[in-house]
Amino acid sequence: MPSAALPPPVDAWATVSRAARPVLRELLVNGPRTRTDLARLLGLSTGSLTRLTKPLTASGLVVEGATVHDPANGRPTRPLDVVAADHHFLGVKLTADRLYAVVTDLRARITAETTEPLEAPTPDAVSAQIARVRDRLTTAGTPPAAAGITLGGTARPTADSTTAPRFDAPFLGWRDVELRDRLTRGTGVPCVVENDVTALAHAQRWFGAARGLTDFALLTVGAGIGYALVQHGRMVPAGAADLSAFSHHVLDPGGPMCTEGHRGCLASYLSTHSVLAAAAHGLRRPVTLDEVAALARAGDPVCRNVLGPAAWALGAALATVANLCLIKDFVVAGEGLVLLDGAQRSMQAGIADRRHRDPDSLRVTLLSPHFGEWARGAAVAAIRAFVLRED
Ligand SMILES: [Zn+2]
Incomplete structure (x- = not known):
């Protein structure tokens, strides 16, 4: 449908009935669908679906596309869609x-x-x-x-x-x-x-690397260590104390020391502060994350000895979450990912150290380290x- 008219205001979405929201979500996340497809996917009769979509098309939130032949029954049909670009x-x-x-x-x-x-x-x-x-x-x-x-x-x-x-x-x-x-x-x-x-x-669940997954974990590596767990399609609530406990979970009691005095916790290996402090100590000068990553790629022994253990710790953390929460899909994000470039073998070693039988069963997606x-x-x-x- 041409969208010369102004799009419906954002308040219009508030008028969508609770029963019709799954229809909207399906169209929004997975693209245009025929009514037959929508009814099948959402477990509705075609009569119920028509009743639910009528107010959506009337308000302009949902539009009908050009006529196609329904692959299910060969009849001409006009798929429904949302006008995303408006x-x-x-x-x-x-x-x-x-x-x-x-x-x-x-x-x-x-x-x-x-x-x-x-x-x-x-x-x-x-x-x-x-x-x-x-x-x-x-x-x-x-x-x-x-x-x-x-x-x-x-x-x-x-x-x-x-x-x-x-x-x-x-x-x-x-x-x-x-x-x-x-x-x-x-x-x-x-x-x-x-x-x-x-x-x-949530963004990864709806529109990103975890789309369609009901169970996955997100770990973020940067100034702090972040963690979110989605199980059965819902995010497990976590407070500040839970997240602090996660980022200071000890992986190796003989490891480096974090700012809170733990030895070998996630933050001691992975936080930006820990990485920069360890690299600066070895190089005897202040450095940036990008510099540490570039030096490690160029074979600098100090930076390699900081990044190797950091990547190992990330792998060990992923495997620990997998072992305890029984999930296999992971998304990792954050500025600290620049450090993993060239150190993925160490991350795999960390996974293998904590998941002996099937280390290859974890599916890990690394997002761009940039803040976009x-x-x-x-x-x-x-x-x-x-x-x-x-x-
Ligand atoms: Zn700590």
Whole structure:
């Protein structure tokens, strides 16, 4: 259908009945489907499906494509689809000193992106900066319908889902900060704020490497070690204490020491701070992650002796999760992945050390180490909150 008319506003998705949401999700995530296909996939009669889709087509949220012949019965039919390109979502990932922003369409395909240093790390300044980034990224297209902002922080529990969550974000020096309503006022579009690792895991489940999987784990390697576990299609809730316990899980009591004094925990091998401190100690000068990775590739013995054990620790951590949670699919992300380039054999050795019988049974997808993927996760947080409307 030509989309000359304005797309339905983001509020229109809120009117979709709970019963019709699986139809929308199927079309959004897996593309156009005939009514016969949809009915079969969702276990509905064609009558029920027609009843559910009628309001969706009437509101313009779902459109009929050109006539094709249904492969199931040969009859002419018009597949249903969502007009993904008409809707845009802003995703912003905050680190301690930068923001990474993307605009995506409804299927989380990136249409514009940028990154810049944070001008000032206060909630008001960050909110104003995000509003300016939104304006700049949307000069060539339709403005975003909603925005997702993610950060390395955790939301404090709230009384109900309508209360704006308050965040602690140690990397930014924020404690008990309300962001959602502040950002919504600042940007002029509905906003959702979420932990960055949680958002990235959901994005991988809906539109990424874990699409279609009901059970997988995401590990992230960077300033901190992140972990998210999805089982039976749902994310296992994890608080700050759980995630701290994970990143300080001891892999080798004779290993290096972390900033909290543990020997051989994940963070002691893998956190950016640990890697840089170990490399700087050996090289007798400060270094960056990219430099350590390049030196290791060039055969520098100090950097190789830092990266080898780091990659081993990642493998050992993946195998430990597999052994305890009985899952085999893993997605690994984060800036620390630049260090794995050329050290994958050490990662495999770590897996084999902790999973003796079938080390090759783990399926590990390494994402790009760049932060664009995280910003896309933030845009998907907005799509989940305002379109998919996860329960
Ligand atoms: Zn530790």
